[in-house]
Amino acid sequence: MFDEIDIHILEILQEKARIPNAEVARQVGMAPSAVLERIRKLEERGIIEGYEVRLNPACFHQGLSAFVQVESDGAATARALAEITSVQEVHQVVGPDGFLVKLRTADHTTLARILGEIRALEGVRSIRTQVVLETVKETRRVDLTEHNGNGRH
């Protein structure tokens, strides 16, 4: 699927995605055109899903996070949850709780409103909310260190 050079490129992009391709080429010691070709193929294969800017949520009145256990079944509920803009994540989990939802809102008032919305969704039997006091770690980085050794995948 990919080799060590691809991994190296991905590591660089994972750190700073908006650096010029020529700089990536310099760091991996290859011609820019070759690196460009590799990145394109990684994109085509769906290994690279996209590039995004990481914003400081606190700057946008989005400082309050919460997790909600939604006891419900059925994909309809999941879809309805996913449509709420404050909802950042919806995971179907094993067990009676059904879905685990991650929220991000401005304040407690907004949180209360969103929780009301969720409770009112069809199929929702009960919810249990956990408000986040402090986020100690929050990354989405994929661990690439394991992939350095093997050539193919």
Added chain:
Amino acid sequence: MFDEIDIHILEILQEKARIPNAEVARQVGMAPSAVLERIRKLEERGIIEGYEVRLNPACFHQGLSAFVQVESDGAATARALAEITSVQEVHQVVGPDGFLVKLRTADHTTLARILGEIRALEGVRSIRTQVVLETVKETRRVDLTEHNGNGRH
């Protein structure tokens, strides 16, 4: 803090962070140099925290997600949790559960090992694990639509 043009720029970058600055300038109808200056200031002010590539976790043997409620107190536990590479998120939550941890591993075997590690951490009284069957939504995008009206912030 920022105006509508900044919001517009951030919306564009949130969609596709690796597009050329000249293209951003075209879309917002300004000179590339002015857009560059704005982006720099957004970075300096910490509004833009960085740029990252979004990888497909399934391509890196990271297809299994789980949430773990770690009943514990003390920042030491949080720090220890954060150091585990499989741990993607550590949130201190209100209530007896202490910390909510998000994991990403290759398979059930690795998950079991990591859970053992967490259980063995000093100060951890009990853990409760929820394995993710399916992720319906997973985004980190900040909702910028609310910020279109007001000039200052």
Added chain:
DNA sequence: TCGGTAAAATGAATAAAATTCGTCCAGAAA
């Protein structure tokens, strides 16, 4: 071992973008 073949890397050439900087304009302050 020896071609033969396909995928990938190179490097040159050109188009495009990034970056710098002097200048200008508008609004705030004196």
Added chain:
DNA sequence: TTTCTGGACGAATTTTATTCATTTTACCGA
């Protein structure tokens, strides 16, 4: 009104992106 300040502009220059013909590399079968 005058001065000051912060952006925006646009020209000039450096750097990159992108394409493509050529070369290299790796692998396979005879």
